[in-house]
Amino acid sequence: xxxxxxxxxxxxxxxxxxxxxxxxxxxxxxxxxxxxxxxxxxxxxxxxxxxxxxxxxxxxxxxxxxxxxxxxxxxxxxxxxxxxxxxxxxxxxxxxxxxxxxxxxxxxxxxxxxxxxxxxxxxxxxxxxxxxxxxxxxxxxxxxxxxxxxxxxxxxxxxxxxxxxxxxxxxxxxxxxxxxxxxxxxxxxxxxxxxxxxxxxxxxxxxxxxxxxxxxxxxxxxxxxxxxxxxxxxxxxxxxxxxxxxxxxxxxxxxxxxxxxxxxxxxxxxxxxxxxxxxxxxxxxxxxxxxxxxxxxxxx
Amino acid sequence: xxxxxxxxxxxxxxxxxxxxxxxxxxxxxxxxxxxxxxxxxxxxxxxxxxxxxxxxxxxxxxxxxxxxxxxxxxxxxxxxxxxxxxxxxxxxxxxxxxxxxxxxxxxxxxxxxxxxxxxxxxxxxxxxxxxxxxxxxxxxxxxxxxxxxxxxxxxxxxxxxxxxxxxxxxxxxxxxxxxxxxxxxxxxxxxxxxxxxxxxxxxxxxxxxxxxxxxxxxxxxxxxxxxxxxxxxxxxxxxxxxxxxxxxxxxxxxxxxxxxxxxxxxxxxxxxxxxxxxxxxxxxxxxxxxxxxxxxxxxx
Numbered sequence: 001x002x003x004x005x006x007x008x009x010x011x012x013x014x015x016x017x018x019x020x021x022x023x024x025x026x027x028x029x030x031x032x033x034x035x036x037x038x039x040x041x042x043x044x045x046x047x048x049x050x051x052x053x054x055x056x057x058x059x060x061x062x063x064x065x066x067x068x069x070x071x072x073x074x075x076x077x078x079x080x081x082x083x084x085x086x087x088x089x090x091x092x093x094x095x096x097x098x099x100x101x102x103x104x105x106x107x108x109x110x111x112x113x114x115x116x117x118x119x120x121x122x123x124x125x126x127x128x129x130x131x132x133x134x135x136x137x138x139x140x141x142x143x144x145x146x147x148x149x150x151x152x153x154x155x156x157x158x159x160x161x162x163x164x165x166x167x168x169x170x171x172x173x174x175x176x177x178x179x180x181x182x183x184x185x186x187x188x189x190x191x192x193x194x195x196x197x198x199x200x201x202x203x204x205x206x207x208x209x210x211x212x213x214x215x216x217x218x219x220x221x222x223x224x225x226x227x228x229x230x231x232x233x234x235x236x237x238x239x240x241x242x243x244x245x246x247x248x249x250x251x252x253x254x255x256x257x258x259x260x261x262x263x264x265x266x267x268x269x270x271x272x273x274x275x276x277x278x279x280x281x282x283x284x285x286x287x288x289x290x291x292x293x294x295x296x297x298x299x300x
Numbered sequence: 301x302x303x304x305x306x307x308x309x310x311x312x313x314x315x316x317x318x319x320x321x322x323x324x325x326x327x328x329x330x331x332x333x334x335x336x337x338x339x340x341x342x343x344x345x346x347x348x349x350x351x352x353x354x355x356x357x358x359x360x361x362x363x364x365x366x367x368x369x370x371x372x373x374x375x376x377x378x379x380x381x382x383x384x385x386x387x388x389x390x391x392x393x394x395x396x397x398x399x400x401x402x403x404x405x406x407x408x409x410x411x412x413x414x415x416x417x418x419x420x421x422x423x424x425x426x427x428x429x430x431x432x433x434x435x436x437x438x439x440x441x442x443x444x445x446x447x448x449x450x451x452x453x454x455x456x457x458x459x460x461x462x463x464x465x466x467x468x469x470x471x472x473x474x475x476x477x478x479x480x481x482x483x484x485x486x487x488x489x490x491x492x493x494x495x496x497x498x499x500x501x502x503x504x505x506x507x508x509x510x511x512x513x514x515x516x517x518x519x520x521x522x523x524x525x526x527x528x529x530x531x532x533x534x535x536x537x538x539x540x541x542x543x544x545x546x547x548x549x550x551x552x553x554x555x556x557x558x559x560x561x562x563x564x565x566x567x568x569x570x571x572x573x574x575x576x577x578x579x580x581x582x583x584x585x586x587x588x589x590x591x592x593x594x595x596x597x598x599x600x
Contacts, residue, residue, distance in 0.1 A: 028456075029459075029460045029463055029464075029478070029481075029482075030451065030452075030456040030457075030459040030460050030463075030485075032459060032463065033451055033455065033456060033459040034451060037451070080416075084412055084413075084416060087412065089407070089408035089409045089412060090409050090412065107389070108389035109389045109390050109462050110459070110462070112384055112387065112389060112390065112412065113384075113455050113458055113459050113462075115416075116380075116384060116415075116416075116419065116455050117450055117451040117455040117456075119416065119419060119420065120419065120446050120449045120450035120451070120455065121446070121450055121451065123423050123442055123445075123446040124443065124446035124447060124450055126442075127439050127442040127443040127446060128443065135435040135436045135438075135439045136435045138435075138439045138442075139427050139435045139438050139439050139442070142423055142426075142427040142438075142439070142442050143424065143427040143428065145423075146420050146421070146423040146424035146427060147424060149420045150417055150420035150421055150424055151330065151333055151334060151337070151417040151420070151421065155333065155413050155416050155417045155420065156328075156330040156333060156417075157330075158413055159329075159330040159332060159333040159410070159413050160329045160330050162409050162410070162413075163329055163330075163332065164329075178329070181329075182329075185330075
């Protein structure tokens with residue numbers, strides 16, 4: 001079996017090609033929109049979320065094309081959320097993955113529209129017959145993605161995050177329960193979708209779906225705690241964005257509440273627990289098990 | 301048969317109730333997001349786009365619930381586009397339908413997220429089994445909506461609009477062909493979707509779909525020319541937003557190129573032509589025929 005590192009690199013390469021194909025350049029007045037979408041999506045990232053779709057789909061014998069298209073749709077949604085999150089009215093970030101953010105490289109209006117168009121494209125890609133021959137599966141994916149990305153998922157989490165920032169400046173930071181719920185929505189919902197989508201493509205039995213949901217719930221939190229740790233301990237050049245942002249904003253994070261030591265323990269515990277959820281699978285789930293370890297040990 | 305006015309009012313009332321049901325208030329930290337979505341969607345508008353779904357679906361015997369849900373999804377997309385269009389980085393409008401725009405009533409970040417959440421909710425509503433028992437129909441609606449709203453539809457049109465504004469300030473306004481293409485994307489694509497969705501719900505034959513497409517293509521342009529006329533001739537209080545914006549920005553419109561007289565002739569001609577596309581239908585399409593006349597004669 002290939003190592004996790006090699007498997008992730010191979011998957012990321014295939015996903016990159018798929019993203020590129022789905023964002024074909026055009027000679028039209030709206031060409032700048034496509035350029036901004038390409039800028040936001042191509043050429044970077046570990047593609048962790050797509051990897052979840054690719055690996056989970058493989059568990060259930062799903063062919064490569066359906067996995068790649070679904071993985072691309074998920075990455076479009078993730079990238080749209082980053083574009084909008086970076087806007088001056090939101091987190092006001094100038095750098096992302098070591099490059100100027102979309103509204104810096106283009107302009108704010110183009111950034112807003114590129115985000116809107118990527119979210120819409122995700123649904124167009126999912127709905128296309130090439131994603132799965134069964135319309136039942138495609139509509140299930142549509143429904144799962146809309147729920148994961150919407151007001152009771154990712155966008156709801158972003159709203160809580162903004163409210164929490166305002167509350168923190170009034171001396172009322174979130175407690176650990178509040179932060180956990182925030183992160184389950186803001187970052188967890190799309191991570192859940194990664195495995196749920198792979199299982200849906202493979203029309204997997206409920207027992208497998210529940211195990212995968214347990215896995216992603218723990219993985220998502222571990223991922224976020226690791227992010228908070230990187231924010232205070234990371235190397236700015238490696239991480240590719242401004243650090244100490246949360247601390248500077250007085251925002252509560254897992255690290256500010258638990259401290260570095262306990263936060264790291266908690267992340268490690270969640271990573272172990274995530275892997276244990278996969279006990280119903282054999283060695284074919286080893287990459288997913290290793291991924292749980294990877295997300296808490298990464299340096300960027 | 302009821303008058304168009306009564307039919308539109310009745311439809312708008314039912315659509316309003318449906319929108320309200322789909323945007324249930326919540327007692328959660330993200331409550332402000334739902335409030336902003338409700339503010340943007342409820343309590344106003346002629347609901348022309350939903351009316352297209354309601355009336356077209358009726359032509360093919362579609363029950364009320366599927367038509368209402370699809371109409372609501374379309375209105376969510378329309379309202380999201382208005383929220384983002386009004387943002388400071390885009391058109392920078394303070395008033396809409398006689399009330400402060402969403403970013404004025406709330407704040408910019410909330411407005412961006414409310415738009416994102418409405419777009420996502422549209423797909424969630426469409427994908428739900430209550431919208432149609434057949435997953436084939438639901439996935440067709442998903443695909444049609446994504447194409448109408450995306451980079452080769454509405455958002456593409458918004459991008460061209462921004463590029464055109466920049467070009468106009470450099471003394472290179474669009475010509476009539478450029479404006480026509482812009483409007484076919486920016487406003488036409490969602491109007492097309494209105495009738496296309498009604499026909500999809502009713503699994504209508506191709507001949508009927510083509511006739512409806514001819515109808516909405518002419519209707520959409522007529523609608524836009526009427527909008528341009530209102531921008532220079534309308535009553536600001538009735539229209540509910542700032543007028544003379546396009547003229548002040550030096551932007552080319554149908555009116556700036558054709559002049560008021562010829563623009564009005566063109567709108568009337570398109571309205572007649574739109575109605576003629578419906579000759580394959582009987583009296584059951586009279587509301588759609590009358591609507592073509594209505595859109596060019598409206599005062600707001």
